[in-house]
Amino acid sequence: MKIALVNSYYNPDVIGGAEIIVELLAKGLSEKGHEVKVFCSSPSILDESQDKIHIHRDKIANIYWPPAMVSPGSIQKGIWHLLNLYNPFSAKRIVCYIKEFAPDIIHLHNISIFTSALYSELQKHFSETPIVQTLHDYWHACIKNTLLHGNGDICVNRPGLCSLRSSFIIDKAQVIKKFVSPSLFLKEYYIKESLISKQRIEVIPNALPRLVNKKEQIKEKNQKISFVYIGQLETHKGINVLLEAIRRVKKHSKIEFIFAGKGRLENLVKKEAHIKYLGYISGQEKERILSSGDVLFLPSQWYENYPLVGIEACNHGMAIIGSRIGGIPEIVTDGWNGKLLEPGNANQLTIAIESVTRNDSLLRKWQQNSLKFAEKFNLDTMIDRYLALYRSL
Structure with missing residues (x-):
């Protein structure tokens, strides 16, 4: 089976747990005899291999690449976030490379760097290919991914703009055949908020390799x-x-x-x-x-x-x-x-x-x-x- 794994970042650009799980999944699938290719972002275009895993790193169409920008100014951040609301240029680029790979399965993870435009491009070119997405955070529900207000309080009732954004993203995400949540809590949150139906989401807990002795x-x-x-x-x-x-x-x-x-x-x-x-x-x-x-x-x-x-x-x-x-x-x-x-x-x-x-x-x-x-x-x-x-x- 040819499996495309798509995540905003990949080792050594580890931002959080998603990058660790994607790498473990890529290696595990490869060890079981499947052909795996990872698609992620980078400050420049690069094709390489790590542990028999093929990786395509693509340059995003924005004014900077977040991991490389330590302290962007307020104007830079504003422009970056504006372009990152819906960026068809980055989405088109990465989908072109996925087409060359011709996968049997496309498995998305965190895709915020490619924006929800990725869903639109996948719908155009892979409407017959099964597409799965693992939810690692609250990106579909919250522009910050965290459900937190600026003062650190939990956002219980999402404001109007967030609700409109969520509706827009979920509408584009109809191309996803099945969502996966690592926790029952996250699954139930998305169902409760009427963002994903219970028939389209299941739980597969994250896991790590066994330790010896x-x-x-x-x-x-x-x-x-x-x-x-x-x-x-x-x-x-x-x-x-x-x-x-x-x-x-x-x-x-x-x-x-x-x-x-x-x-x-x-x-x-x-x-x-x-x-x-x-x-x-x-x-x-x-x-x-x-x-x-x-x-x-x-x-x-x-x-x-x-x-x-x-x-x-x-x-x-x-x-x-x-x-x-x-x-x-x-x-x-x-x-x-x-x-x-x-x-x-x-x-x-x-x-x-x-x-x-x-x-x-x-x-x-x-x-x-x-x-x-x-x-x-x-x-x-x-x-x-x-x-x-x-x-x-």
Whole structure:
């Protein structure tokens, strides 16, 4: 089967979890004997191969390429966003290259860089080809992709302009035969908002490769307990609440707090003497922190989809203390592999931290169950479910 994977970016241009999942899917499909080609954006046109995966990187028709522009001015940003509302030039270019590949299946992921004009171009040239799209965020519902107001509050009732934009995009997206959501929460959100019918969307959870000898990572009794946060240092991620909770924790020689990431609250984190701040980490450094960590914090105050760092933590045998919001409860089962708390409740966070610190057997139970969760939702299962979906269309 010839499979075209389309995403705004691709390794080494990793913006978020979508790029990681697309790369894992490309490699997994290729290993199963399928011919895979990835189509993505770049500051210049480039055709290359990585691990037997063919990649076409295409230059977008806009005034700059976002990953390469560190601090665009307000005028530049305004022009870029105006052109990015509906950009047939970028869409036409990438579809020309997809036509040359002549795929049996087209699988879209994040396509915001190509805009909804991509749907129109695909309808013109691939009306008979099955097209699938995995939803990694709220792009179809929110121009910011996040459902967040400027002050960090969740947007519950989408304003008129957002609704008009959503209707326009969804109308163009009729070419999609099936949408895939990594979480049940995201699926139900799109159905509730009447953006996608329940017949056109199904859930396939994100997954990661199995780790070798991962059960050896469960710590023995009386070793120091490492609490870890990895992610954006922003208000909607619950950083302010987490810092308040940590300040309330009774100091104990068994506890250490490790933070990694960047964001507008970075200076607040740096001021906390009892927090070891690592800055932004990735690759082997991130793996090292996860493999040595005991408990991961997911204190979000917004509608997380299916946070990949939560899957990574389970894969490394970490317990998770997280918020009961969005797709987090689909990774964390309260009392089984971690603790779920009300979003924004610092007192509950403090109690959860101290409870784990006092109860070694509870911590080990949660860690073992996280490993069981990771084993159940593994990468092979994810790839097989996508292949089954392709064949059903």
